[in-house]
Amino acid sequence: MNFVEVYIEHNTLALNQTFTYACSQNIQVGCRVKVSFGNKECIGFVQSIHSQSELKNIKEVIEVLDQEPLLNEELMQLADYMSHYYVASQISCLKMMLPPALRPQSDRASIIYEDVVYKNNVSIELTKRQQEIVDTISFPILASEFRKIAKSVAKTLLEKGVVRLEKQEKHRQLVESSTDKKVVLKPEQINAIQTIQNGKESVYLLHGVTGSGKTEVFLQLAQSVLNEGKQVLFLVPEIGLTPMMIQRVCARFGQNIAIFHSRLSDQEKYDQYQLVKNNEVNIVVGTRSAVFMPFSNLGLILMDEEHDNSYKQDQMPRYHTRDIALRRAAYHHCKCVLASATPSLESYARAYKNVYKLVTLSNRINETMPDIHIVNLQTEHSHFGISDSLKRAMEDRFEKNEQVLLLLNRRGYLPILRCQECHEIMTCPDCGIALSYHKSTNSCVCHICGNSYPFLNTCPNCKSHSFFQTGMGTEKLEEQIQTMFPHQKIIRMDQDSTRKKNAHKKLLETFENEGDILLGTQMITKGLDFERVTCVGILNADSALVRQDYRSSESAYQILEQASGRSGRGNKKGEVFIQTYQPEHFVIESVKEHNYLRFFNQEMKYRHLGWYPPYSYLCSLVFSSNKVEETIKVSSDAKEFFKEFKVLGPVEISMRNKQKRYRILLKSNNLEYLNKSVEAYSAMYNKLHRNVKMEINMHPMYVEE
Ligand code: ADP
Ligand code: ZN
Ligand code: ZN
Numbered sequence: 227m228n229f230v231e232v233y234i235e236h237n238t239l240a241l242n243q244t245f246t247y248a249c250s251q252n253i254q255v256g257c258r259v260k261v262s263f264g265n266k267e268c269i270g271f272v273q274s275i276h277s278q279s280e281l282k283n284i285k286e287v288i289e290v291l292d293q294e295p296l297l298n299e300e301l302m303q304l305a306d307y308m309s310h311y312y313v314a315s316q317i318s319c320l321k322m323m324l325p326p327a328l329r330p331q332s333d334r335a336s337i338i339y340e341d342v343v344y345k346n347n348v349s350i351e352l353t354k355r356q357q358e359i360v361d362t363i364s365f366p367i368l369a370s371e372f373r374k375i376a377k378s379v380a381k382t383l384l385e386k387g388v389v390r391l392e393k394q395e396k397h398r399q400l401v402e403s404s405t406d407k408k409v410v411l412k413p414e415q416i417n418a419i420q421t422i423q424n425g426k427e428s429v430y431l432l433h434g435v436t437g438s439g440k441t442e443v444f445l446q447l448a449q450s451v452l453n454e455g456k457q458v459l460f461l462v463p464e465i466g467l468t469p470m471m472i473q474r475v476c477a478r479f480g481q482n483i484a485i486f487h488s489r490l491s492d493q494e495k496y497d498q499y500q501l502v503k504n505n506e507v508n509i510v511v512g513t514r515s516a517v518f519m520p521f522s523n524l525g526l527i528l529m530d531e532e533h534d535n536s537y538k539q540d541q542m543p544r545y546h547t548r549d550i551a552l553r554r555a556a557y558h559h560c561k562c563v564l565a566s567a568t569p570s571l572e573s574y575a576r577a578y579k580n581v582y583k584l585v586t587l588s589n590r591i592n593e594t595m596p597d598i599h600i601v602n603l604q605t606e607h608s609h610f611g612i613s614d615s616l617k618r619a620m621e622d623r624f625e626k627n628e629q630v631l632l633l634l635n636r637r638g639y640l641p642i643l644r645c646q647e648c649h650e651i652m653t654c655p656d657c658g659i660a661l662s663y664h665k666s667t668n669s670c671v672c673h674i675c676g677n678s679y680p681f682l683n684t685c686p687n688c689k690s691h692s693f694f695q696t697g698m699g700t701e702k703l704e705e706q707i708q709t710m711f712p713h714q715k716i717i718r719m720d721q722d723s724t725r726k727k728n729a730h731k732k733l734l735e736t737f738e739n740e741g742d743i744l745l746g747t748q749m750i751t752k753g754l755d756f757e758r759v760t761c762v763g764i765l766n767a768d769s770a771l772v773r774q775d776y777r778s779s780e781s782a783y784q785i786l787e788q789a790s791g792r793s794g795r796g797n798k799k800g801e802v803f804i805q806t807y808q809p810e811h812f813v814i815e816s817v818k819e820h821n822y823l824r825f826f827n828q829e830m831k832y833r834h835l836g837w838y839p840p841y842s843y844l845c846s847l848v849f850s851s852n853k854v855e856e857t858i859k860v861s862s863d864a865k866e867f868f869k870e871f872k873v874l875g876p877v878e879i880s881m882r883n884k885q886k887r888y889r890i891l892l893k894s895n896n897l898e899y900l901n902k903s904v905e906a907y908s909a910m911y912n913k914l915h916r917n918v919k920m921e922i923n924m925h926p927m928y929v930e931e
Contacts, residue, residue, distance in 0.1 A: 228253060229279040230287065232270035233317040234263050235331045237542055239922075240912040242315040244273050249287040256295025256302060258330045260288040271320050271330040297323055298520065300557055307553065313904050313922045314543030322543055323518045327496040338493050339393045341369035350386055355379065360388060395500070406477040409442055418443050418585045422563060423450065427583040429552060431532075431573050432565035434587030435595065435820065436791020437755075440565050441471070443587075444528045445478050447563065452479070452508055456525025456560070460511045461547060463752060464488065464536035469731040470753060471530065475511050486512030486519065489727055514539060517550045524558035527551045531753065532564035532573055533784055538927045546925060548573075567791055567822075568784040571833065574826055575840045596762070596793040596800030598818045600809045604649060608805070610706040616763045616803040617710070624714055624742055628760045628798065632745040633789045634703055635769045642772060643670065643681075647690035649807050651772060654679075660772040676877030703765070704745055711743070719746035751789040757796030762789055767806040771813055775928050776838040779813050783825045786817045837872070839925070842893045845904055846926045848879070850887040851918040860918045861888040867907055868892050871900065885919075891929055 230253060231244035247261050253272060261270045262285055269291070297305070297320070305319040312319075321329045327337050345365040352360065359376050360383065369391060373380045383389050411419070422430050422443075434440045448458045462471050464487070472485055484498040484507045501507045503520045510519050514537055529537075529551055537547035548564065555562035564573055564582070577584035601613045608614065611634075620630050642660045643652040652661045654672035661670035661679065671678045683691055704718045717737040723746075724730045734754070737744045744750055744759075770782035786804060794800015806814055816825035834841050849861045861876035868890070875890040894900040904922060911920055 229276045229284065230259065230272045231274045231276070232259060232261060232272055232287075233315075233320065233330070234261075235269045235271075235317060237315055237318040237321070239313075239315050239542075239908055239920075240916070241317075242309075242909075242912070245270070246279055246281055246284055247287045248279075248284045249275075249290070251287070251290050252293075253287075253290050254295050256297045257290060257292040258296065259290055261285065262288060267332075269330045269332055269334075271317060273316070296328055298522075300554075301518065301520065304518075304550070304553065304557075308543050308545055308550070310905065311549070311901065312543050312545055312924045313901070313908050314545075318542045322515065322545070325495040325499040326492040328499070337395055337496060339395055341391050342366045342394045343369050343372040343389050344392055345389050346387055348387060350388055352386075352388065356383060356388075359383075365389070366392075395497075407474075409439075411442065411446070412439060412589075412591060414587050414589060415439050415443050415446075418587055419446050421583070421585050422447060422561065425561075425583055428555060428561055429576075429582040430561065430563045430585050431569060431577040431582045432563055432585045432587070433569055433574070433577070433822070434565065434567060435590060436567045436788065437590040437592065437795045438567075438587035439591045440530070440567075440587065441474055444530070444563070444565070445475070447526060448475075448479070448509065448528065451525035451560075452482070454525060456508070456523050457502075457521050458509045458525060459516065459519065459521065459527045459551070459554075460509060461516060461527065461529040461537075461551060462511065462513060463531050463534035464513050469734060470755060472511055475509065479509055482507050483509045483511060484519070486510060486516040488513060488515070514547045517547050517554065521554075521558070524554065525560050527555050527560065527562040529562065529564045531566050533566045533568055533570040533780075534752070535781070535927055538925075540923075542921070544923050544926075546927075568787045569822075571780055571826065571829060572840045574822075575830065590795075592795065592797055594794065594799055595820050596790055596802050598790060598802045598804060598820075600814060600818060601803050601805040602809045603805050603807050610710055611703060611765050611805075612707070612710065612763070613803070613805050616805065619761050619801060619803060620711070620743075620763070623761045624711070626760075627758070629737070629741065629756060629758045630743045631750055631754075631759055631762045631789070631792050632703075632707070632743060633750060633762065633764045633785075634745070634747060635764075635766060635785060642769070643693045644807075645685040645688060645690060646692040646694050648685060648688040650685060650687040652686075652693075660774055662774075671878075676875060707743065707745065714742035715740055716743045716745055717741045719744060719749050724749070748785055751785055751792065754792050755795055756792070758798075759792055760794050760798050760800045762793040762800070762802045764789055764802070764804045767804050767814065768808060771806070771808055771811050776833070776836060777928060779825075779829055779832070782813045783816060783829075786813065787820070787822075790817060790820075837893060842895050843897045843900055843924075844926055844929070845892040845894075845900060846889055846923040846929055847892070847904075848887055848889045848921040848923070849876075849918050850882060850885040850921075852885060853917065854886050857886055857888055857918050860915055860920075861890055864907070864920075865890050868903065871903070889929075 228249050230247050230249050232247055233244055234241050255272050255274060257272050259270050259272060260267055301323045305323055308314060308319040309316045326334060343366060356379050359379055363375055376383060418432060432440060451458050460475060476483055484501040486498050502510055510516050529548060532548060539545055551562055576582045601615055606613050623630050643663050652670050654661055654677060661672055664671055668681050669678050670681055704716055708716055717733050719733050738756060764786060767786060770785050790802040793802050804814060812828045813825060847864055849857050851857045865873045865876060872893040873890055876888040879887050879889050908922060
């Protein structure tokens with residue numbers, strides 16, 4: 227009899243410990259077991275095995291679910307590391323490593339099997355017709371196909387033992403065939419490839435302006451690693467970018483690819499996972515969770531658009547894909563290339579200090595960056611959100627059969643109050659960030675410090691009494707633009723229009739073939755490469771510029787620069803119209819000059835002043851429950867516990883599931899100490915406050931919630 231230490235399937239930190247069970251069957255670490263927990267049956271994951279236990283009345287394992295361990299040594303260690311680094315439960319990290327069908331959880335997806343017919347190696351006398359049919363079929367064949375061809379004799383052939391049925395896991399290839407574009411590399415591209423290939427450093431930041439041919443650099447780097455017989459992981463941001471990038475990688479490498487992203491069905495995820503595990507493919511292209519694929523011989527990690535928010539998961543375990551990628555690269559002694567036209571401040575700061583090796587592509591393939599026109603909304607007339615100059619440019623494009631992209635930033639939905647007279651935005655006097663208007667209480671709330679101000683209907687700047695809320699949805703905009711341009715075909719792309727599987731890809735195809743205007747949220751700023759797009763309009767740049775969060779300016783720069791980057795990528799010159807009330811804002815000016823360094827230097831000063839990342843580490847703790855007083859008390863106690871750190875809050879943030887939520891934000895420059903303290907607090911907390919839920923987010927990308 228053995229004793230096994232088992233993590234129970236539930237993600238909660240309150241159960242972040244192992245439970246002991248007895249097991250008389252053969253078992254290994256890393257296998258799943260069915261056990262009884264409380265009065266229920268549930269699934270557990272074996273963490274360790276002992277031959278003795280001091281405990282009394284130990285229950286026995288009900289069933290051993292795997293014969294072989296699901297995770298190798300590397301991934302087991304990685305889960306352990308993640309659990310500590312992000313203060314997440316071990317089981318939540320273990321689950322992340324596996325496709326849904328293999329997760330240790332009761333409601334896991336089932337694996338789909340199908341019947342396959344094999345020919346037996348026997349000599350049995352057959353009728354002429356039976357023999358003919360056997361000869362025409364190439365075995366093995368799907369049972370459904372076999373029945374179609376063999377018709378009435380199918381049953382007899384099976385009964386006679388000429389053929390046999392076997393159950394097999396149903397696998398499907400996701401790779402589509404498309405044609406590859408052969409290019410002659412530009413000197414800058416060659417230089418980048420050689421620097422990375424010959425470099426001694428392990429991490430590279432490839433900073434290439436939009437349209438500089440980064441993808442081609444990736445493909446060439448990948449090729450040489452594949453030639454050595456090693457595996458390549460190619461990470462891309464969520465959905466937005468994926469269809470075009472997947473196409474390009476498939477066009478180059480054909481069948482040798484597994485594709486992994488959140489829109490796949492559970493069965494598809496399982497198939498792709500098996501392709502990697504069985505060493506049937508050498509390349510994985512995928513979003514966030516692809517970073518956990520079971521590689522055995524990884525030779526290169528490429529992370530495209532490394533600044534993208536979708537790389538951070540917003541549920542436990544709240545990991546950042548970059549952290550995991552760097553760790554896996556270190557384990558496999560392989561190089562990791564982070565790439566972006568608009569690198570995150572953290573990454574660029576590291577490259578600046580030579581922690582990462584900086585590689586730059588400073589020219590576009592077509593050698594012209596688009597011209598940026600700043601449209602001052604304070605002085606220029608606009609109609610339906612489209613300024614006169616943008617409208618004229620659009621008309622001109624349609625005449626030339628070229629295409630237009632219109633960006634309406636998602637943050638435009640947030641109710642921010644602006645004075646109609648002097649255009650001043652209501653901001654928090656302490657934090658200098660925009661206040662959000664709360665209609666129910668007729669007050670304005672700062673989402674950073676939590677202070678609330680009654681809405682007095684008087685502008686603090688010019689004393690006028692007229693305000694308007696900025697923000698218009700994409701749907702309404704589509705309607706209005708259609709009346710403005712009744713003959714043009716508009717494609718709208720936002721969360722609503724892309725909900726269905728493959729909707730994203732279809733919309734892009736329609737736009738490429740017959741569309742005139744692609745209108746949408748941030749989604750349309752990501753990675754699109756359309757030759758005929760020569761005009762980009764950013765309708766409301768201000769909604770991005772308003773500081774609601776320490777990272778606001780960074781994401782504003784990224785959105786504006788990336789959106790601009792979609793214009794004029796082919797052989798026609800591109801133009802960009804940025805509509806704003808703040809034409810002199812440093813983000814706008816940096817974008818106008820295509821000057822990342824200007825943006826970087828100025829933003830670093832702000833981060834330094836405010837003691838924000840990359841100058842400090844953050845951890846956000848969010849408390850929620852039905853009982854408001856108790857939640858406030860608990861979050862204040864937490865503040866007291868962490869008094870050695872700089873603590874912001876508690877701040878009331880938006881409700882979830884009808885529950886009030888309070889957040890405190892911890893700042894520190896000692897990561898290890900911060901981490902240990904949060905872990906210690908979490909362990910203690912889970913013994914005490916069962917009524918108030920605590921969510922821990924180490925290194926949050928955003929503090930505004
Ligand atoms: P980025 O990712 O840097 O924005 P892409 O990799 O999408 O840029 O490249 C922009 C366009 O230029 C693509 O259509 C690509 O096929 C093309 N391209 C890349 N390298 C070359 C080259 N050396 N010669 C000609 N065209 C190229
Ligand atoms: Zn404030
Ligand atoms: Zn005013």
